[in-house]
Amino acid sequence: MALFWGPVLVSVWVMARHQLAEPHRIAHPPWEWLGLPAFGLLFVVGAAAALSGLSMATIPARAEIRVRA
Numbered sequence: 001m002a003l004f005w006g007p008v009l010v011s012v013w014v015m016a017r018h019q020l021a022e023p024h025r026i027a028h029p030p031w032e033w034l035g036l037p038a039f040g041l042l043f044v045v046g047a048a049a050a051l052s053g054l055s056m057a058t059i060p061a062r063a064e065i066r067v068r069a
Contacts, residue, residue, distance in 0.1 A: 004043070
């Protein structure tokens with residue numbers, strides 16, 4: 001989880017500080033707020049992990065298998 005949220009939290013803090021220090025006419029693109037492309041691989045891995053976790057959470061649990069002795 002830290003691999004996903006770590007770069008996001010750091011980059012949002014840095015970009016917010018930069019935006020307040022040097023106002024621009026338009027805001028930076030969203031991928032700069034997410035730390036991309038500098039943290040691109042970590043973002044993709046984190047997004048894949050989050051998506052697989054959510055998809056596994058939606059699958060119902062298997063019924064208990066009883067073995068006859």
